Amino acid sequence: MHAGSIKQHAKMLRFFIFFFLFIHSCVAAPKIPAAVPATKWLTLNGQEPAVVARGGFSGLFPESSASANDLAISTSSPGLTMLCNLQMTKDGVGLCLSDIRLDNATTISTLFPKAQKTYKVYGQDLKGWFVLDYSADTIFSNVSLVQNIFSRPSIFDGQMPVSAVEDVLGIKPPKFWLSVQYDAFYMEHKLSAAAYLRSLRFRGITFISSPEIGFLKSIGMDALRAKTKLIFEFKDPEAIEPTTNKKYSEILKNLAAIKAFASGVLVPKDYIWALDSANYLKPASTFVADAHKAGLEVYASGFANDYRTSYNYSYDPSAEYLQFVDNGQFSVDGFITDFPPTASQAISCLSHQKGNLPKIGNALVITHNGASGEYPGCTDLAYQKAVDDGADVIDCSVQMSKDGIAFCHDSADITATTNAMTTFMSRATSVPEIQPTNGIFSFDLTWAEIQSLKPQIQSPFSTSGGFQRNPANKNAGKFMTLVDFLEFGKAKAVTGVLINIQASLFHY
Incomplete structure (x- = not known):
């Protein structure tokens, strides 16, 4: 070893000795955690925000598959709400699928490659394989689910059957949310979501949401007797609500009127925290405060771990949930999410910590x-x-x-x-x-x-x-x-x- 190398090693040795002495001197004394006060939520009723699993753990498994539902229940908060998007077969059976068309979420196009049809849905021509063109038996016997967001794992595609509403109710989720998106369309084709719900006697259904005012009003008395909460869903502000033919932005101006037929509202998350052109958060809107003042619960949709969101969150989905429930000004009453364990952890473990985050062991x-x-x-x-x-x-x-x-x-x-x-x-x-x-x-x-x-x-x-x-x-x-x-x-x-x-x- 030449002289330069010896000098180099001597300098490094002196440094390491100094370093370890310094470490010993600057280690902080153990902190005794302060008593955590009882959590006070800024929701409408002061209770913990709800975690609503859209089709179970749909961030991993195909939406509303048995595996998605089972995993959501086993990995999420005890009070989890399971959401099912209601679609109707031609013989009036209710299925849990995200869209009125089967092709984006099932194997239907490979089984019946020439069976595409075009329907006018709320003024727009949509082409595809529509649920209402098939009997329940045809779907249950031949069609399998696929992941309907193509950036997600496809390894479970084609392995799981479509779930009926009764299948999901049969696993007895803590709470159950039925989303009815297209009642007016189904009514045009002599299918009634209201009649289907009455056949179930609303049993086991905690929430029913819809963007259609007429539908919610039509089931109001039945829901009241069953103690089922009705939720009015806002779509894009410029979209037209089919009952009133008004834009949702216009309906937004009179939240008190919604209280007459619903106990809460469901909105895309950007109604509350919109993004600017640089993808950073704008100041919060007054929507939650205004809705709470009108006596309405507020549920926000559009949450998923794999969506690109604001740079404010640094790609941390938990930070986004906390922004909506632990900002010191307001809290939404619940989330619609594809990843219910993440939302559950954010609410149960990470909120209201003020820097005293829990740790596992040492x-x-x-x-x-x-x-x-x-x-x-x-x-x-x-x-x-x-x-x-x-x-x-x-x-x-x-x-x-x-x-x-x-x-x-x-x-x-x-x-x-x-x-x-x-x-x-x-x-x-x-x-x-x-x-x-x-x-x-x-x-x-x-x-x-x-x-x-x-x-x-x-x-x-x-x-x-x-x-x-x-x-x-x-x-x-x-x-x-x-x-x-x-x-x-x-x-x-x-x-x-x-x-x-x-x-x-x-x-x-």
Whole structure:
């Protein structure tokens, strides 16, 4: 071993000794959790928001399949509500399917490839294989379910039969929600959802929702006797409600009138938290407050773990649920979701914690370059956000500048995480021992030069999948020296810090 290597190892040994001494000095004292006060919800009745599973666990299994329903019940809140979208066969049997057409959710098109028809549905011509053209026996005997959102797993396609409403009621879910979307269409073809419900005597049905005022009024007395809640569903604001021929945006102006025939409303989530053109949340509307003032419960739809939502949530579906129930101003009375376990966990475990999130055993939350999904990694803002979010251990991958300043950065090559290519293109070099491609390396720049650069947030899936991270903060924050990082960790009393030494042979 030559003299340079011995000197290098001696320096690293001194550093590790210092580091472990420092860790010992900055470990925070164990925190005694404060008593958690009784949860007070800002729902209409003060009770916990409902988790409503759209077709069971439809984010994994085909909607309303037996497996989807069973898994939803076994993995979600004890008070789970199971939602079934009612469709009618030509012999008047009620099925649980998302649409009046079978082709998007079943194998019907492969069985009867030439059986497409066109119907006018609420003024629009729709083409496909319609439920009302087939008997229940034909569907039960020949047709199987498929996943109707094609980005989701297809491994269960063609394996499960279509469920009748009675099949879902037969598993005795804690609560049951029947969504009646197309009563006026079915009535045109001599099929009646109201008559079907009366044949069931409304037994086991907790909620019935519909976007059609006439239908809800027609079953009002029956629902009252059965203690079934009626929910009026708002569609797109510019769509026409078929009974009144008014736009839903116009009906929205008189919520008090809805109270005469319904106990609650169901709205797309953007009625409450709309997005701006940059995909960030606008200020909340007053819809929930206005509806609660009118005595109406509010249920929001459109929740799923795999939908692209606002950058405010940083691709965390739990954060979106909490935005609707734990914002300090209002709470919806329930969600319609394809992933009921996530909604259940957000409500039961994550809400009203005020930073005291529950942990399993002695598990530690260790950061990767701080909160690098929300701010450029290894910046002051990324580390502060990580601490604010409850991280136990914050990490620093140590790099060296040309003038010997140790600082935190994920890699010795700074091209991907800064704007160095626009300023120091001429400094690009090849160091095969570090990476096979050229780069601009920290040890070729002074600390002052590094400080002059803008950090850039990294988005690993931005090229292949289009998933950007928090573009509003893509250049926010400043890189921290190792000394500043250690002082920050001590000041914030984190449980520990993790130091990662990289490319050490090139630091000196």
